[in-house]
Amino acid sequence: MSPRNIIRDQRVREERIEQILNAxxxxxxxxxxxxxxxSDIAKATGISIGNMYHYFKSKDDIFAEVLRQGQLNYGHNLSLLEKNTELDTYQILHQFACDWLANPINWAYTIMLQSARTTVSVPHHIRxxxxxxxxxxxxxxARIIERGQSQGHVVDGDPLQLAFYFVSLIQGLTLQRAPGYEIPVSINVDQIIRLFCPL
Amino acid sequence: MSPRNIIRDQRVREERIEQILNAxxxxxxxxxxxxxxxSDIAKATGISIGNMYHYFKSKDDIFAEVLRQGQLNYGHNLSLLEKNTELDTYQILHQFACDWLANPINWAYTIMLQSARTTVSVPHHIRxxxxxxxxxxxxxxARIIERGQSQGHVVDGDPLQLAFYFVSLIQGLTLQRAPGYEIPVSINVDQIIRLFCPL
Amino acid sequence: MSPRNIIRDQRVREERIEQILNAxxxxxxxxxxxxxxxSDIAKATGISIGNMYHYFKSKDDIFAEVLRQGQLNYGHNLSLLEKNTELDTYQILHQFACDWLANPINWAYTIMLQSARTTVSVPHHIRxxxxxxxxxxxxxxARIIERGQSQGHVVDGDPLQLAFYFVSLIQGLTLQRAPGYEIPVSINVDQIIRLFCPL
Amino acid sequence: MSPRNIIRDQRVREERIEQILNAxxxxxxxxxxxxxxxSDIAKATGISIGNMYHYFKSKDDIFAEVLRQGQLNYGHNLSLLEKNTELDTYQILHQFACDWLANPINWAYTIMLQSARTTVSVPHHIRxxxxxxxxxxxxxxARIIERGQSQGHVVDGDPLQLAFYFVSLIQGLTLQRAPGYEIPVSINVDQIIRLFCPL
DNA sequence: TATGAATGAGCTTTCATTCAT
DNA sequence: AATGAATGAAAGCTCATTCAT
Structure with a gap:
């Protein structure tokens, strides 16, 4: 088999894997x-159940990879925001919160993340x-917040702890947004960021 | 005609139900x-699976009752705090957060509540x-926060929305405390309340 | 204990048994x-499940007794008809068929009888x-039919066989009358009897 | 892309379905x-319980299909007999009765049919x-009987009603033939048909 | 690689029967 | 006699995983 085919096969394989993870x-x-x-995931991907096991060795394996990619992606996006020097801290946090709350897929990621961390039957290494x-x-x-504090935009306090509170608040709000069972209270992102960045 | 003590039977039955809910x-x-x-719940209660169905007509029924009692209890405790006129708003929120985060059972309730609301297979009426x-x-x-605002202790903004943010933050933090998989960032309740009650 | 009480207890017991069988x-x-x-039968009788076992040693036992009494009753009524010398054979068969088809309880008996005879899990001795x-x-x-033949009212043939056909026809029609799922064909009893008693 | 023979797979699948229905x-x-x-049906088919659900989505589904095929088959055979112009009405009815009573599988079908129609727990649409x-x-x-009447072979009366009686009689007799518990009365098919086709 | 039939362990639920009171 | 809690075996069904093709 020619090297070109090997490379092509590898690419096809990676595309399949991504299809499965998206499904x-x-x-x-x-x-x-x-x-x-x-069965659901196979159907959503458009391949057979048996074929799934050529790409992932178990259901847990798929879930672990979904989480890994979701978290890596999250971290990547956050780093990009951190490096964006055109935005001040308020704007960064605002955009972060808006992006996160606007994208329905984040709801799924947040639920998965919480499920994975709090469910005993999920294997230890995944958790x-x-x-x-x-x-x-x-x-x-934490670095974004620290920078904001040095510029006087963010309340005092340990930056890591404040980051933890901020992320937990956004996650907590995300989990509330169950489709079909919304809490009838609207979310005002500006007001939320103002808790951390008072005028 | 029955040689059974009906009063005692009723009490025993209620105790059983509580044992099951606790389990x-x-x-x-x-x-x-x-x-x-x-099977898990039966084993934890110390009775047979079949016997569970003398007390609850289905698994969903148990879950619904656990949630109901948990939420009613939560609402009751919150009302007590609201009526406590010896505490100012900061103190009320502080005690609420401390109580909630200190009791490990709340972790379980919070997980159940989120699971119930976000899991499609949970019956509609329960959700x-x-x-x-x-x-x-x-x-x-919201009333506690509104009172705090009128006394100048709490940040401006719609009280219901602020209540929603506050509760979501506490819930978000609660969910992070997965036993054995703690996030290595300590929680400073005073600092959290200060986000809503700045000096 | 006085003999009167023993007799009274015996009578109460028999009433209970009849209540259970009716239920x-x-x-x-x-x-x-x-x-x-x-559980259904106990509820219909108005007594507890446990108490049922003071009167019948098993569910099969109840079913067997229901069948036994139903069949004895059937035989008794048939004998009465047989001895009724005021009616000719046509009238006897007509009344028999009308009685049987009119009483909904016979539907239940017929189904039970067929179920009992054709279901392997029913104990051998019951079947x-x-x-x-x-x-x-x-x-x-058969005797009714034989008498009819000797009077020229009934078709020729072995009386026992004809009795078998006649009863099977009535039973077959009875089974068709499933409440809610009736066959949209009306039953003309005169016409049926005329098959056996032509003019 | 699949290394499977789709045609052959389809044939194997249909064979399996027939095996299950026969079992x-x-x-x-x-x-x-x-x-x-x-479990019984799976064992009789020689496959696992779980595998049954690859071919039928529920137990009811299997029963419905057994009944459907049995009744379609019955109707088909009857239509063939109806179209057979070489036989007169007596001969048609005679052959119908002999065929039906001779084939033990009809006993099973008749029981199923009656059970399905008279058992409340069977789903409405099946009944x-x-x-x-x-x-x-x-x-x-009814058409066969009507033709017989126009030729003077069959007793007078509404053909549909007579058909109903005739079929009920045959069904009633069929149900009596419980293997191992036979009623000790022989069946004379000629005599039965003569009730409807007197000489 | 791709398929889907096959398996077996697990699930929730029902129910005849027993038993302590 | 009377109760209903308790049990355990069975039911129908689901599903992650394996396997022959």
């Missing part, structure tokens, strides 16, 4: 993590990895 | 709502009831 | 023999007893 | 419709479909 998060976001079956990446992802937010 | 919340808090089986009670339970918190 | 046939006729549970009593109950009908 | 009617005919479990097909299947028999 998985889509299914999870509509059926919940507990009710999302291999640990998720926790570790969450902790790592707090760092850029 | 259920214990199991759910360790295995997650999706993986908590009747609706949980959502409704959550909304109702926001009211005393 | 049983009522439940069976509405839920079907397969779905009729001890045998039902079959034996059915066979015995053919005799008075 | 089902076999089990039902020995245990009764109420006691026939998926309705069975009733409807039974009614439809009365039509060819």
């Amino acid at each position: 998985a998060i889509r299914v999870i976001s509509t059926k919940g993590i507990g009710a999302a079956s291999m 640990q990895d998720v926790t570790d990446r969450f902790t790592v992802n707090l760092q850029p937010m | 259920a919340i214990r199991v759910i808090s360790t295995k997650g709502i999706g993986a908590a089986s009747m 609706q009831d949980v959502t409704d009670r959550f909304t109702v339970n926001l009211q005393p918190m | 049983a046939i009522r439940v069976i006729s509405t839920k079907g023999i397969g779905a009729a549970s001890m 045998q007893d039902v079959t034996d009593r059915f066979t015995v109950n053919l005799q008075p009908m | 089902a009617i076999r089990v039902i005919s020995t245990k009764g419709i109420g006691a026939a479990s998926m 309705q479909d069975v009733t409807d097909r039974f009614t439809v299947n009365l039509q060819p028999m």
